Amino acid sequence: MVGNDARNKHILDRTFICSVCSFILHDPLQLTECGHRLCQSCFNVEQETTIKCRQCQLETLRINVRPDRGFKNDMQSLPIDCSFLDAQSKRQTSIDSPLFYSSPTGYKMRARLYLNGYGNAHCTHMSAFFVLMRGLNDPILKFPFNYKVVFCLYDQTFAKQHIIDSFRPDIGLSGFQRPRLDMNIVTGISKFVPLTKIQQENSPYIRDDTMFIKIMLDFNDIPNISLPIAMSLNPGLPIHVQHMMIEQEMKQRSEQQSQYSNETKEIKLSCEETAQ
Structure with a gap:
C-alpha cells in the first residue's frame, strides 16, 4: 500500500x-x-x-x-x-450514513462503513454493514426482516466496473427482529472491498475524495446474475422506473433463455433423427 x-x-x-x-x-x-x-x-x-x-x-x-x-x-x-487515515489510526473506526427509509411507510435504517475493515477483515478490506433502526412504521411492518440487502460501490469512470455484493438476513439473529431499542446490532459484509482497490493511485472508485455506495433492499428477489443490470441503471431515475426496467430486462433474459433451450432441444432431436 x-x-x-x-x-x-x-x-x-x-x-x-x-x-x-x-x-x-x-x-x-x-x-x-x-x-x-x-x-x-x-x-x-x-x-x-x-x-x-x-x-x-x-x-x-x-x-x-x-x-x-x-x-x-x-x-x-x-x-x-483523511477518513481512511482516521480509521487506520483508530481515531474514527467507522462512518454512519444518514438515516433513511425503504419507503415513506417502510423500514428505518442506516449503513455503517468500517473504512479499514472490521473483525477478520481488519487492514485488508473495507467492511459494509446494515442496521435496522426503531421507526414509527414498525407496528405495521413484517418482522423478522428477511429481504436481501445489496451493496454497490460505484466505479466513477466509463468502465463502470462496479463492485457488488449482497447478503440475505439470518432471521434467527436479533439484528433482524423488530427493534426494541433505538438501533439493532449491525450485520453485513466484512470483506466488501479489498483496500488495494480503493487505496491504489487513481482508483476509479474515488474521485474528488468521494465514494458513492448504493444500498438496495431486494423486495423482488432479483437473481444475482441480474444485480449488475440493476446497479448500472441511472441512479437519478425514480425508484419505480428502475424497478420497471429491471423487470423488463429480467423478462427479456428469461425469454432468451427459453428460446435458447428450445433451439437446443430441436438440435438434439434433429441429431437423434439423423442417427436413426
Missing part, C-alpha cells in the same frame, strides 16, 4: 510527504545517509542494494535504511483530513 492521500496534504510540511509516491508517509523509513524518508511499501518496491534518495540523490545501503518509529509517533498529531 502506498502512502496516505489527504485533502489537505498540500499544506503539510514536506518532511511528512514520501519522496517516491508523493503521499503522506505510511510506516516511514529513514535513509541514514541523508535523513530523508519514504514509505515502507515504496521501499519494498526498490530491489537495488543501494537506495537513491529522490530528494537529494544521495545513496544509502539497503541494510542502513531504518524504521523511524519516533517520527511515526509525531505524525499522529498531524491535522490530516
Whole structure:
C-alpha cells in the first residue's frame, strides 16, 4: 500500500510527504545517509542494494535504511483530513450514513462503513454493514426482516466496473427482529472491498475524495446474475422506473433463455433423427 492521500496534504510540511509516491508517509523509513524518508511499501518496491534518495540523490545501503518509529509517533498529531487515515489510526473506526427509509411507510435504517475493515477483515478490506433502526412504521411492518440487502460501490469512470455484493438476513439473529431499542446490532459484509482497490493511485472508485455506495433492499428477489443490470441503471431515475426496467430486462433474459433451450432441444432431436 502506498502512502496516505489527504485533502489537505498540500499544506503539510514536506518532511511528512514520501519522496517516491508523493503521499503522506505510511510506516516511514529513514535513509541514514541523508535523513530523508519514504514509505515502507515504496521501499519494498526498490530491489537495488543501494537506495537513491529522490530528494537529494544521495545513496544509502539497503541494510542502513531504518524504521523511524519516533517520527511515526509525531505524525499522529498531524491535522490530516483523511477518513481512511482516521480509521487506520483508530481515531474514527467507522462512518454512519444518514438515516433513511425503504419507503415513506417502510423500514428505518442506516449503513455503517468500517473504512479499514472490521473483525477478520481488519487492514485488508473495507467492511459494509446494515442496521435496522426503531421507526414509527414498525407496528405495521413484517418482522423478522428477511429481504436481501445489496451493496454497490460505484466505479466513477466509463468502465463502470462496479463492485457488488449482497447478503440475505439470518432471521434467527436479533439484528433482524423488530427493534426494541433505538438501533439493532449491525450485520453485513466484512470483506466488501479489498483496500488495494480503493487505496491504489487513481482508483476509479474515488474521485474528488468521494465514494458513492448504493444500498438496495431486494423486495423482488432479483437473481444475482441480474444485480449488475440493476446497479448500472441511472441512479437519478425514480425508484419505480428502475424497478420497471429491471423487470423488463429480467423478462427479456428469461425469454432468451427459453428460446435458447428450445433451439437446443430441436438440435438434439434433429441429431437423434439423423442417427436413426
